[in-house]
Amino acid sequence: MTGQVRHLYAHLPFCAHRCGYCDFVTVVGRDGWHGRYVDALLEELDLERGWLADPVETVFLGGGTPTLTDGSELRRLLGALPTADEVTVEANPETVTPTLARMLREAGVTRVSLGAQSFQPELLAVLERRATPDAVRRAFYDLRDASFDNISLDLLHGIPGQSATALEADIDEALALAPEHVSYYELEAKRGTRFAHVHGAELVRQAEAMEGYFELVVERLNAAGYRWYETANFCLSSDRAGGRDLRARHNLGYWRGRDYLGLGIGAVSTLGDRRRRNTPRLNAYVTALARGEAPDRELEALDVRTRDEERLMLGLRLDTGLPLAEAERSVDPNALGRVERLGLATLRADVDGQPTLVLTPRGRRLGGAVTVELLA
Amino acid sequence: MDQERIRNFSIIAHIDHGKSTLADRILELTNTVTGREMRAQVLDSMELERERGITIKAQAVRVTWKGHELNLIDTPGHVDFTYEVSRALQACEGAVLVVDAAQGIEAQTVANAYLAIENDLELLPVANKIDLPQADADGAARELAGLVGDTPDHVLRVSAKTGDGVGAVLDAIVERIPPPIGDPQAPARALVFDSSYDQYRGVVAFVRVVDGEFRARENVLAMAQGTRFETEEVGFFSPTMKAADTLGAGEVGYIVTGLKDVAKLRVGDTLTTQGWPASEPLPGYKDVKPMVFAALFPTDSDEYPQLRDALERLRLNDASLSYEPETSQALGFGFRCGFLGLLHMEIVRERLEREFDLDLLVTAPTVAYNVTTPAGDVIEVHNPADMPPERERVEEPYVRASIVVPKAGVGAVMELCNDRRGRFDHMEYPSPERVLLVYELPLAEIVFDFYDQLKSRTSGYAGFDYDFAGFREGELVRLDVLVGGEPVDALSLVVHRDEAYSRGRALVDRLREEIPRQMFDVAVQAAIGSRIVARETIKAKRKDVLAKCYGGDITRKRKLLERQKAGKRRMKQVGAVEVPQEAFLAVLNLDDGKK
Numbered sequence: 001m002t003g004q005v006r007h008l009y010a011h012l013p014f015c016a017h018r019c020g021y022c023d024f025v026t027v028v029g030r031d032g033w034h035g036r037y038v039d040a041l042l043e044e045l046d047l048e049r050g051w052l053a054d055p056v057e058t059v060f061l062g063g064g065t066p067t068l069t070d071g072s073e074l075r076r077l078l079g080a081l082p083t084a085d086e087v088t089v090e091a092n093p094e095t096v097t098p099t100l101a102r103m104l105r106e107a108g109v110t111r112v113s114l115g116a117q118s119f120q121p122e123l124l125a126v127l128e129r130r131a132t133p134d135a136v137r138r139a140f141y142d143l144r145d146a147s148f149d150n151i152s153l154d155l156l157h158g159i160p161g162q163s164a165t166a167l168e169a170d171i172d173e174a175l176a177l178a179p180e181h182v183s184y185y186e187l188e189a190k191r192g193t194r195f196a197h198v199h200g201a202e203l204v205r206q207a208e209a210m211e212g213y214f215e216l217v218v219e220r221l222n223a224a225g226y227r228w229y230e231t232a233n234f235c236l237s238s239d240r241a242g243g244r245d246l247r248a249r250h251n252l253g254y255w256r257g258r259d260y261l262g263l264g265i266g267a268v269s270t271l272g273d274r275r276r277r278n279t280p281r282l283n284a285y286v287t288a289l290a291r292g293e294a295p296d297r298e299l300e301a302l303d304v305r306t307r308d309e310e311r312l313m314l315g316l317r318l319d320t321g322l323p324l325a326e327a328e329r330s331v332d333p334n335a336l337g338r339v340e341r342l343g344l345a346t347l348r349a350d351v352d353g354q355p356t357l358v359l360t361p362r363g364r365r366l367g368g369a370v371t372v373e374l375l376a
Numbered sequence: 377m378d379q380e381r382i383r384n385f386s387i388i389a390h391i392d393h394g395k396s397t398l399a400d401r402i403l404e405l406t407n408t409v410t411g412r413e414m415r416a417q418v419l420d421s422m423e424l425e426r427e428r429g430i431t432i433k434a435q436a437v438r439v440t441w442k443g444h445e446l447n448l449i450d451t452p453g454h455v456d457f458t459y460e461v462s463r464a465l466q467a468c469e470g471a472v473l474v475v476d477a478a479q480g481i482e483a484q485t486v487a488n489a490y491l492a493i494e495n496d497l498e499l500l501p502v503a504n505k506i507d508l509p510q511a512d513a514d515g516a517a518r519e520l521a522g523l524v525g526d527t528p529d530h531v532l533r534v535s536a537k538t539g540d541g542v543g544a545v546l547d548a549i550v551e552r553i554p555p556p557i558g559d560p561q562a563p564a565r566a567l568v569f570d571s572s573y574d575q576y577r578g579v580v581a582f583v584r585v586v587d588g589e590f591r592a593r594e595n596v597l598a599m600a601q602g603t604r605f606e607t608e609e610v611g612f613f614s615p616t617m618k619a620a621d622t623l624g625a626g627e628v629g630y631i632v633t634g635l636k637d638v639a640k641l642r643v644g645d646t647l648t649t650q651g652w653p654a655s656e657p658l659p660g661y662k663d664v665k666p667m668v669f670a671a672l673f674p675t676d677s678d679e680y681p682q683l684r685d686a687l688e689r690l691r692l693n694d695a696s697l698s699y700e701p702e703t704s705q706a707l708g709f710g711f712r713c714g715f716l717g718l719l720h721m722e723i724v725r726e727r728l729e730r731e732f733d734l735d736l737l738v739t740a741p742t743v744a745y746n747v748t749t750p751a752g753d754v755i756e757v758h759n760p761a762d763m764p765p766e767r768e769r770v771e772e773p774y775v776r777a778s779i780v781v782p783k784a785g786v787g788a789v790m791e792l793c794n795d796r797r798g799r800f801d802h803m804e805y806p807s808p809e810r811v812l813l814v815y816e817l818p819l820a821e822i823v824f825d826f827y828d829q830l831k832s833r834t835s836g837y838a839g840f841d842y843d844f845a846g847f848r849e850g851e852l853v854r855l856d857v858l859v860g861g862e863p864v865d866a867l868s869l870v871v872h873r874d875e876a877y878s879r880g881r882a883l884v885d886r887l888r889e890e891i892p893r894q895m896f897d898v899a900v901q902a903a904i905g906s907r908i909v910a911r912e913t914i915k916a917k918r919k920d921v922l923a924k925c926y927g928g929d930i931t932r933k934r935k936l937l938e939r940q941k942a943g944k945r946r947m948k949q950v951g952a953v954e955v956p957q958e959a960f961l962a963v964l965n966l967d968d969g970k971k
Contacts, residue, residue, distance in 0.1 A: 009927060024928075186923040214919045231921050254927045268928045275931060300931060310934050317925065338952065342896055366895050369920040372940045373895070 003051040005271065006058070007253040008082065010041055011264030012074075013064035013282070016094075019128045020195035021187060025266030025280045026064050033282065034070040037264075038077045040289035044263045044278075045081070047294055051261050051271060058086040058250035067095040071103060078107035086110050086249045093131035096139035101146035111150040111248075112143050113183070119173040120166050123159045126199070133173070140177050150246060152181035157213040159187050160199035160206070167213055171220045180246045182226060182234040184217045214365055230255060231317040231367055255314045257307070257326065265295075273307075275300040305329050313371050321358030323350060331357075332376040339363065344370050377445050379560070379626040383553050384447045384584065385500075386465055388492060389474035390482035390839070394504040398474060398536035398545070399437075399448060405542055406439035406446070408614055435570070436467075436582055436628045438612045441546045447612075447628035449569070449584075457716060458843055459664045462491055463569040463644050466660060467584030467628060470498035470553030472545060473524065477503040477511035477533070481519045481806055483780040483839035489523050491843075498553045499524045500532065502545060507535040519807045556586075556626030563654040564588030566623070566631075566647045568598070571638055573692045577608065579635040582628075583647060586658060589624040590631060595650040599657040603640045604650065608632040638695040664696055666714025667773055667844065668721055668741050668823055669758040671702050671866065672728070673710030675735040675957065680709045686732035687711060690724060697724055702759070704866040706948050706960060707737060712759055714744075718823055737957070739866050739964055741823045746771040746847050760868040763854040765905060770852045770870075773819040775842035776801065780812050785834035789813055792829055796821035797850075797872060816845055820870070855909070857883050857963075858901040859891065862951035867963060876902075880910040883963060888912040890959035895920075898953050 013027040014034065027033075059081055066074065066089050078087075088111040089104055096114070104112065118124050119133040131139070143151050153174050157167055174182060189196040189203055196203075203210075218228050226234040227247075235246035253260060262269045266280040279285050279296040288295045302310075308330035315322030324331065324347070336357070339345045344363030350356040363370050389395040403409045436449045451464040465471065471492045475481050492499055501520035506513045517531035532548060534541030558565075566583040574580055583590075590596070594607050611619040612629035623629045635641055643664075646657035674683050687699050698714040715721040721741060728734050745757045748768040757763050763770075777798070781789050793800070793815045801814040817826070822842065830838050855876050857867040871879050880902025887900045891914055902910040925933050947954035 007927075183924075186919075186921070188923050211918045214921070232924055251926060254925070254930070260927050262927060266928070268930075270927065270930070306934070309938070310930055313934055313937055314925065314930070339895075344895060365919045365921065366917060367921045368937070368940075369895050369917065372937050372944060375937065375941045 002054050004053055005051045005259045005261045006053045006056050007250055007258055007260035008052060008056050008059045008084070009250075009260055009262040009267060010045075010059070010061050010077070010081065011064065011262065011267040012037075012061055012066035012069050012077075013265055014068050015063070015065045016068060017128065017130060020193065020198065021127060021189060023190050023193065024064065027265075027282050030282065031070075033286070034073045036286050036290070037282070038069075038073045040286045041077060041263050042080050043289040043292065044295065047289075047292075048261055048263070048269075051259075051269075052082065054082075056082050056084045058253060059084045059088070060250040061087075061089045063090055065090070065092045065095060067091040067100060067104075071100065075103055075107055078104075078109065083108060088113055088248070088250055090115065091139070091143075093136040093139035096142050098142050098145060101142045101148070105146045105148060109148075111152065111181075112148055113152040113154060113181075113248075114139060114143070114179075115154045116140075116174070117154060117156045118159060118162075118166075119170050120162075123162055123166065126160055127156070137173075137177065140179070150180045152183060152248070153177065153179045154183045154185070156185055156187045157217055158203070158210050160189075160202040162206075162210070162213075164209070164213070164216065167216060168220070171217065175220075175224050178236075180236050180241065181248065182221060183232055184221070184234065185232050186214060218361070218365070227319070228361075228364070229319045231364060252318075255318055257311045257314060270302070273302050275302055309375060312374060316357070316359055316364075316367055316371055316374075319358070319364075321348075321350075321356040324355045324357055330376055331374050335374045335376075339370055339373055377624065377627065379558065380555050381444045382447070382555055382626045383444055383470070383549050384449060384468045384556060384626070384628055385470045385472060385549055385553055386449045386451050386468050386492075386497075387472045387474060388451060388461075388465075388485075388488040389504075390476070390479075390484040390488075393474050393476040393479065393482070393485070394536045395474055398472070398502075398504065398534070398542070399450065401536050401539050401542045402439060402448060402546065403437065403615060405539065405546065406441050408437065408439045436613055436630075438614045438628065442550065444550050445627070446546070446549060449628060457720070458491070459662070459716075460570060460643055461488070462495065463567065463660070465492055465495040465497060466658075467567055467569040468495075468497060469556060470500060470549065472500045472502055472549070473520065474502045474504050474536075475516050475520055476505050477513045477516040478505055478508045480512075480516055480810065481523055481780070483778045483812075483841040486523065486778050486780065486806075486812060487841040487843065493524075499526075500545070500548055500552060501526060501530070502532045502534055504534055504536055506533050507538050507540065515807065522806055558586040558588075558625035560588065560625040562587040563652045564590055564647075564649045565654045565658055566590060567658050568641060568643055568645045568647060570643055571641055571695070573638050574632075577632050577634065579633045579638050579641050581631045581633055581641055581647070583623070583631055584628050585623050585625055587625055587654065588649070588652075589622045590647070590649070591622045592619075596631070596633075596647050597650050597653060598641055598645045598647055599654075600645045600661045601640065601642060603635070603645075605633045605635055608634045638692060642695060664716065665744070666696065666698050666716060667744055667819060668715045668717055669712060669744065670715070670721060670741040671704070671707075671710050671712045671739040671759070672699075672725070673704065673707040673737045673739075673866075675737050677708040679734060682732065683711065683728070683734055683736075686728050686734060687713070689732075690727060694724070696720070705862075706864050706950055706955065707739075707866045707957075708948075710737075714758065715741075718827075737961060737964065740869065742870060743773050743819045743823060745852070745870060757870075760854055760870045761863075761865040763868075763870055765854075769849050771847040772850045772852060772870075774816050774845045774848050775819050775822060776845040777815045777817050777822070777840060777842040778812060779815065779830070779838055779840050780806070780810055781834055781838040782810055785837055786811050786813065788833040789830065789838060792826075792833055793817060796826060817842075818848075818850060818872075819844075853904045855880055855883075856903050857887065858899070858903060859887065859950045859955065860898045860953040861901075862953070864950055864955075864960075866960065876904055877909050884910040884912050886963050887959060888914055890962045891953070891955050893917045894953060896952070 015026045087109045090113045092115050116136045221234045225240045227237040265285045268277045276297040285295045308327045311327040312330045345359050387395045439446045451461045503513045503516040513533045517528040521528040565587045566585040568581045570582040609632040610623045644661040648654040699711040702712040798815040798817040804812040851873045855869045856863045897916045898914040900912045
């Protein structure tokens, strides 16, 4: 039996330390569990294989810190996962060695997303990151030396204490490495986290100064030849990359509303009109799969309207815009006129002549507010 | 009853000087109520009256004392109800003027005494609370004597609380207050000095019969309004309703009218019989007009029908409350209500919130303006937003304010009155320590936090009362607030030209703080016509994005946006600008913020 799902995600939760701002499902310690966990992942893959198309288009190993996983276990996992055009692994700089980089390359990984966050030692300390700026650069070169030709750098703006000068310095450092892809996120201090508790006041104080950071990031990366193809994502434009489309294909799948299968603790799958989320509890997950049973899952029914709302929310993040036909039920036609008049969006025909809603640069910087405005 | 044996009187006093306690003691001493029936302050029947210690509705109770029929007519103690007070006083031949011996005379004592003197009443000055250690009965007697033009030894000294001296008061009522002098043989005439509404029996009129007599099942005419009805019952309160065969000349009692609308029978009207009508009504009827206006909006717009029903029901027993529907683009559907004064407004608001469980948004109170248009027409404006842009002249209501203040506070009070466009009238010294200042002030200044200012500048020692002194021309302008170029109707004000800048500045500053940043720049302006007197800009947001959104958190991010959308829906729309209701609340409470 062959399914339709072309995007496969696997979650590798192990971390050496939980960073204060992180809100992903992670597991610290439990070094002895790597083998059992990979067993469980592969068991879940077996159970769910029927959903997957053959071949799948993309595979993404996220975390946690996937590259912290015991090397032989990681290799075993990569070998057992289906092959795909794009296979991405998230890596933390301090875990990258020439050996690891070669192993990943040999195991079929095509793309590495390197969690740099910043090049400023004091800001890395605020983030509780363990890598030094030198380690970030060394990791990048190790990957290049292993002939990776699609490396993404993850960076943050809006870090407590980050001055505009420091932000510019980070951008300079990143550009000097000439990555194919950059993800630039605004730091979110989630309410109730230890991080928000420690740095909340500082962030409030800096809020006004930091308002322009996003704009600065977009300007600088655009000027350096990067395409701002998604709210927080940039790739070297194809004319500077020998015609290659360097957008993250796996993530494009999310933003275009495709179905995906997620494996591992806390992993989410969207399969037609339902979404499900695996238990975030390592023990429960491993135990269930050791018995050959599916793990506990939270289920969410997705009606047509909800899917349309998500199409709107996700589609507007892309520079290519949202084909209106895909989100008809969620768009308020009056609001459409309003955001157009405010110069936040334009309606144009795509290559097939279909009406497509594209945000202007200012509209994209206000993308959240525009989405809320448009929601019917 | 022979008129020679009837005495009709009121008790008038400053708030908390013991009027109700004295009334209670009189009821006890005359065996009108037994000790078992005695509830403290039986006359104040409404819950609100009890809590606020004020009497809203006048009532009349008949007691007997040494072969005489004494009718105690209770009057509302507040200036908002001056007309009702004056009608109640018109029903009497005398008044007991009560002063707390520990406090001395107060502004309200003065105003009430003047009102009684204007109505030709025999005044019986009483120094109350002589049981208190800090009481100065001699001092109070001197002040009272000075006020009513009597000698201090004529002032009665009592403790309504202990009952000491109350018998002497009753004796003095019989001895010093003259009996009524109507004509029992003439066509019947009775003054309606108050009314209440009973849901089963309709309007119950409180009347003072002047000539002739009234009985049940008789066709009656209200002469000023032309309302006709058949009396269902006549009687008196003692202290509960007791039916009687007749109400004769000089007597005080009630008439059950069966009318289903209090507006059909107004206070001050004269009743006569249709069979043998009087040719002339009793003097003094006037249609009382509301002086203070404010719009009431339900905080939750779904509660509009409940608000409408509640106002209808309040109107049933409060003929002086007026209202008409008002639509505000900012605040939705509500009502512009007319009140006799600020206290009346507070009472109505509290009753709506308490008895009808409504959550209300009340606009800043404003007054009635008489506006002469360029065409020469005179129109009455109750809503600043209705003030026509072109006008020849604008007149605003003035009051004559009596302020009693310790000597040390005179400077502060004068300064406040001058700030508030007051005109000094005169000054009196009722006692060596205290000064009575009489000023004429625009009512609009009174409704804008005057009382709170007065209290705060005199450490709470100043007492204040006022009555209406007519309309005067003023240099008044309409101040509009514009958000994103759109006027916000509910925030328009009529202010004196000299205050326009500071009031506009305060409004604009507050709104800038309260309105969240939008996707575009928003100008917040205060304007007189096309002239902008204050302006602030709420800068557009520069970013508003969900930082990251991947497969694992689509649901959470979608819910976040849905919550934001729900929040947006609760916003009020002014043109393209979304304004949270709290912003209007904050601005409407600007006065509170200054206190």
